[in-house]
Amino acid sequence: MLDERQPVVASHRGQPALGPAIVNAAVRAPEEGAPAAVQDEGEEELDSEGAEAESQAVRNDHFDELSRRIDREVVDGSWRHATEGPLKSLIAKHLGSKVSVTEATCASTSCRVQLSHPEWPRIPPGWMFALDVARASLEVTEAEYDNRAEGTTTLYFKRGPAPAHQVALVDEE
Amino acid sequence: MKKLEQLALLSLLGVALLSGDVLASSATASGTHCKLVYGSPNTTYAIMRDGIRNTGSGGNPITVACTIPMDNTALASTVSYRMRVKDNTTAAGFSCVPYVYNQAGAVIASGSSRTTTASQTGNITLGGTTWTVSVPGMQTNTNVYVIQCSMPGNTSIIYNARVQNQ
Numbered sequence: 001m002l003d004e005r006q007p008v009v010a011s012h013r014g015q016p017a018l019g020p021a022i023v024n025a026a027v028r029a030p031e032e033g034a035p036a037a038v039q040d041e042g043e044e045e046l047d048s049e050g051a052e053a054e055s056q057a058v059r060n061d062h063f064d065e066l067s068r069r070i071d072r073e074v075v076d077g078s079w080r081h082a083t084e085g086p087l088k089s090l091i092a093k094h095l096g097s098k099v100s101v102t103e104a105t106c107a108s109t110s111c112r113v114q115l116s117h118p119e120w121p122r123i124p125p126g127w128m129f130a131l132d133v134a135r136a137s138l139e140v141t142e143a144e145y146d147n148r149a150e151g152t153t154t155l156y157f158k159r160g161p162a163p164a165h166q167v168a169l170v171d172e173e
Numbered sequence: 174m175k176k177l178e179q180l181a182l183l184s185l186l187g188v189a190l191l192s193g194d195v196l197a198s199s200a201t202a203s204g205t206h207c208k209l210v211y212g213s214p215n216t217t218y219a220i221m222r223d224g225i226r227n228t229g230s231g232g233n234p235i236t237v238a239c240t241i242p243m244d245n246t247a248l249a250s251t252v253s254y255r256m257r258v259k260d261n262t263t264a265a266g267f268s269c270v271p272y273v274y275n276q277a278g279a280v281i282a283s284g285s286s287r288t289t290t291a292s293q294t295g296n297i298t299l300g301g302t303t304w305t306v307s308v309p310g311m312q313t314n315t316n317v318y319v320i321q322c323s324m325p326g327n328t329s330i331i332y333n334a335r336v337q338n339q
Contacts, residue, residue: 059310122279132270133286141285163285
């Protein structure tokens with residue numbers, strides 16, 4: 001019988017810290033020069049290039065409209081004051097010197113923050129985590145990523161209350 | 174007679190909709206799917222049958238990413254997340270953020286964080302209907318749904334992670 005106290009996978013002790021990683025190898029693009037994967041007859045493709053391009057076009061329209069909306073919105077001065085500067089500071093603190101803020105605009109329902117990261121086509125997955133935890137101190141909730149252009153990312157932060165600690169759903173064992 | 178049949182059919186349909194999990198699209202993944210993405214040199218963790226445990230000291234958190242297998246499911250444009258955890262230390266708490274990646278591995282959306290206070294211990298459900306992420310673009314079956322967490326030690330556990338249409 002298996003002893004539940006025995007771990008199935010050995011521990012990580014002594015190994016160097018791991019950097020941010022892509023979380024699902026199944027979605028990685030094939031490496032350059034690697035042979036194309038053999039497709040079994042009848043196997044469904046992950047997605048066709050056409051479908052991804054169509055999805056990207058829908059995303060682009062969405063972000064263009066979001067950007068125009070921020071430019072049209074009446075500005076909530078107190079929210080802008082409490083959000084724009086601190087957001088830029090948090091980005092500088094948590095994303096490091098290789099990512100710079102080229103523009104930050106908060107209106108009344110959203111903020112648009114343009115990031116420049118010329119060394120990477122995309123911000124590496126996992127790098128946003130510390131920032132995402134830290135921004136809980138601000139009145140912003142979800143974020144959407146416009147990363148259609150390599151080397152730049154435009155983040156759209158939705159206005160909303162800072163998340164509360166999870167205290168209501170505690171079970172007593 | 175025909176009306177009676179129709180009424181019976183409607184009743185059956187109603188019962189079917191009300192019983193069990195009425196959400197058409199959702200997925201739950203065991204914490205055993207979580208992978209370490211960052212830990213200090215002293216990091217120790219274990220994948221056990223009930224999930225992933227940080228077996229290091231209480232104040233020695235590790236960062237893990239819990240990818241939720243979707244099995245060819247396209248969710249709606251707004252999804253909500255929840256995560257069942259055990260916080261077993263007063264030295265630190267959980268901090269978790271939900272993400273959506275596209276099939277090329279780029280982040281396309283993230284949510285706000287959900288946390289436990291350092292002093293809080295016990296079994297806790299993080300998130301719920303208000304822990305939402307709006308996903309830009311078409312809703313494809315190739316989006317990848319992830320919750321990334323900093324989890325405290327002293328055998329704190331992530332039991333499972335869930336994503337569903339809001």
